[in-house]
Amino acid sequence: MTLIKSISGIRGTIGGAAGDGLTPLDIVKFTSAFGAWTVAKTGIRKIVVGRDARLSGAMVNNLVIGTLQGLGIDVVDLGLSTTPTVEVAVPAEGAAGGIILTASHNPKQWNALKLLNATGEFISDTDGKEVLELADNSDFSYAQVDDLGTVTIKNTYLQKHINEILALKLVDKEAIAAADFKVVVDAVNSTGGIYVPALLEALGVKTIHKLYCDPTGHFPHNPEPLPENLTELSKQVLANGADLGIAVDPDVDRLCFVCEDGKMFGEEYTLVAVADYVLQHTKGNTVSNLSSTRALRDVTERAGGEYHAAAVGEVNVVTKMKEVNAVIGGEGNGGVIYPETHYGRDALAGIALFLTHLAKYGKPVSELRASYPNYFISKNKIELTAGMDIDGLLIKVEEKYMQQPHSTIDGLKIEFDKQWVHLRKSNTEPIIRIYSEAADEAAANALAQQIITDIKGILNI
Secondary structure, three states: OOEEEEOOEEEEEEOOOEOOEEOHHHHHHHHHHHHHHHHHHHOOOEEEEEEOOOOOHHHHHHHHHHHHHHOOOEEEEEEEOOHHHHHHHHHHOOOOEEEEEOOOOOOOOEEEEEEEOOOOOEOOHHHHHHHHHHHHHOOOOOOOHHHOOOEEEOOOHHHHHHHHHHOOOOOOHHHHHHHOOEEEEEOOOOOHHHHHHHHHHHOOOOEEEEEOOOOOOOOOOOOOOOHHHOHHHHHHHHHOOOOEEEEEOOOOOOEEEEOOOOOEOOOHHHHHHHHHHHHHHOOOEEEEEOOOOOHHHHHHHHOOOOEEEEOOOHHHHHHHHHHHOEEEEEEOOOEEEOOOOOOOEOHHHHHHHHHHHHHHHOOOHHHHHHOOOOOEEEEEEEEOOOOOOHHHHHHHHHHHOOOOOEEOOOOEEEEEOOEEEEEEEOOOOOEEEEEEEEOOHHHHHHHHHHHHHHHHHHHOO
């Protein structure tokens, strides 16, 4: 059993002993801490709750809502929803914060409480530490019977979210409808099965083939939208003569595409393509995390903008986007953050922008993909001895490559012309993750192996 307590929320496997998994006692404790923290922070006694369709969702939802009521907090329950929809709803409702019940791309035995502040954004590092401290100290009290919170069920935010996307200046519903796209959707039997087809219909897409769109929570494959998990989507694109395939994760904040020829567009290139379209119409800067493809930088500089890198983590990307006034940003895992909607990864907004781009481009998806600089990212790790000074090790690697452009805002990233390698220590185990990118797989692997050899040399292993 696993329970991970971090600044962004509480994630764990369902069942087991309290403190070892995401048990009812843990859910109540951390919900109580967050609820008490939001009231103390804002003076507002209202929180928005929404969930994905995973099997434990109803149970966790009942515990969270009941706990918030017990604190005297009114709850706006969106029911089956998406992470970006809850992010939209929090400020619209004038709520103190939001809780999204989803373990994102994790398998079915996992669930989590993702925590939002009053602006509908993930809470900061400082705020997260305050919530965890409240939970550790059980520093909260519950309401008297006459002061219990109320529950309001709202099923209107699906349409509100879609309407907000349709109203974006860069979303051209008429162009999408005229393109007459044939689309296959893999929603891994979660809430994307409700939201993505509804959005496509609103955009004028008439031919939608639904694959795993029944929100039962029985994931038919690993829910992370990676190529090895999307083989059936690829087959269905070909079998149906579709123009593209669309895949989202269980809470609909990650997005990737399959080309008309059944090949993967590449989740790293979701943001690249959307940014390309946005930058054609809006001059400005972009942001992604340090482990994302260099192609975003290439596209940004080609459009006359400036690219900026942030530490890994959505909250870090958002902070940097605000700092440099970025017009588009996100992460290489298929996360698109478009400030014209809200500061959060939103697969629905990404779909609308991508389809508009594709409709105006007027050529197949595979040709759009071929128009971008081609890079390959190799992902490796090196296991170390428990208790080893990993920070000290990274300093020694930095010293070796001091003459190369490098960044230490999140581990160590070293650039070699248009190649790079990013070393990050794990927060949960004695390993260093090593991501490298080059123009092809062989070069990326060779760069990673070079750094691994350097590390072994420093350690004399």
